[in-house]
Amino acid sequence: MADRGLIVSVSGPSGVGKGTVLKRLTELIEEKWPGRSSYSISATTRSPRPGETDGVEYHFRTREEFEKMIETGEIIEYDLYVGNYYGTPAAPLAEKVGQGKIVLCDITIEGSLAIEKKFDEDSVTIMLLPPSYSELEARLKGRGTEDEAKVAARLAKAREEIARTGEFEYAVQNIEVDQAAADIMKIIESEMLKTIRQTQTIKNLD
Numbered sequence: 001m002a003d004r005g006l007i008v009s010v011s012g013p014s015g016v017g018k019g020t021v022l023k024r025l026t027e028l029i030e031e032k033w034p035g036r037s038s039y040s041i042s043a044t045t046r047s048p049r050p051g052e053t054d055g056v057e058y059h060f061r062t063r064e065e066f067e068k069m070i071e072t073g074e075i076i077e078y079d080l081y082v083g084n085y086y087g088t089p090a091a092p093l094a095e096k097v098g099q100g101k102i103v104l105c106d107i108t109i110e111g112s113l114a115i116e117k118k119f120d121e122d123s124v125t126i127m128l129l130p131p132s133y134s135e136l137e138a139r140l141k142g143r144g145t146e147d148e149a150k151v152a153a154r155l156a157k158a159r160e161e162i163a164r165t166g167e168f169e170y171a172v173q174n175i176e177v178d179q180a181a182a183d184i185m186k187i188i189e190s191e192m193l194k195t196i197r198q199t200q201t202i203k204n205l206d
C-alpha cells in the first residue's frame with residue numbers, strides 16, 4: 001500500500017501564468033518522486049481551443065451532459081467562468097490520492113476552496129500572485145488576444161480575486177516561472193513530510 005498522496009489546488013487571476021508554472025512544477029515533482037505527479041482533468045462546457053483534445057486538457061461536454069454530471073454527483077465541485085461550466089470529476093481525484101499521487105488542479109478560487117473543504121488534510125490550496133498589477137496588465141496585453149476593455153475587466157477581476165488570498169493556505173508570487181515552481185515545490189515537500197502521509201513509511205521501518 002502506498003502512502004497517501006496530496007491534492008494541490010492552484011488558483012490565480014487570468015494572466016498570472018498558472019499553466020506555465022504547473023508545467024514546470026510537474027517536472028520538479030517527477031524528478032523528486034518519479035511516477036507520482038498527476039493532473040486533474042476537469043470537465044467543461046467550453047469548446048476546445050486549437051490543439052486541445054478531449055480527455056487530455058479537458059473532458060469537453062455539452063451543457064446537458066455537464067448538468068447530468070452535477071446531478072449524479074460525478075463532479076465534486078463546479079464553477080461558472082465566462083459563461084461556461086468547469087468542474088472536477090470526483091472519482092479520479094479520490095482514487096489518485098489513495099494511490100499516493102500528487103494531483104495538480106488548475107481551478108477557480110471557489111473550486112480550490114470547495115476541494116479543500118471536501119478533502120481537508122488531503123488537500124493544500126495555493127494562490128498564485130503576479131509580481132505587481134502593472135506587470136499583470138503588461139502580461140495580459142502581451143497576449144494580444146484581448147482589447148482594452150477586456151484587459152481592464154480582467155484586471156478589475158484580478159483585484160477582487162487577490163483580495164481573497166487570505167482564504168488560501170499559501171500564496172506564491174510568480175515573478176519568474178522556475179522560482180514560482182520551486183516555491184510551490186517547497187510547500188509540497190513539507191506537506192509530504194506530514195505524519196498522515198508517512199503512515200506506510202513508518203509501518204515499513206521494521
Ligand code: 5GP
Nearest residue numbers: 042043078079081086087088106107108111
Ligand atoms: P480555461 O478556459 O482558460 O482553460 O480556464 C478558465 C478557468 O477555469 C481557469 O481559471 C481555470 O483555473 C478554471 N478551471 C478549470 N477547470 C476547473 C474546474 O474543474 N473547476 C473550477 N472551479 N475551475 C476550473
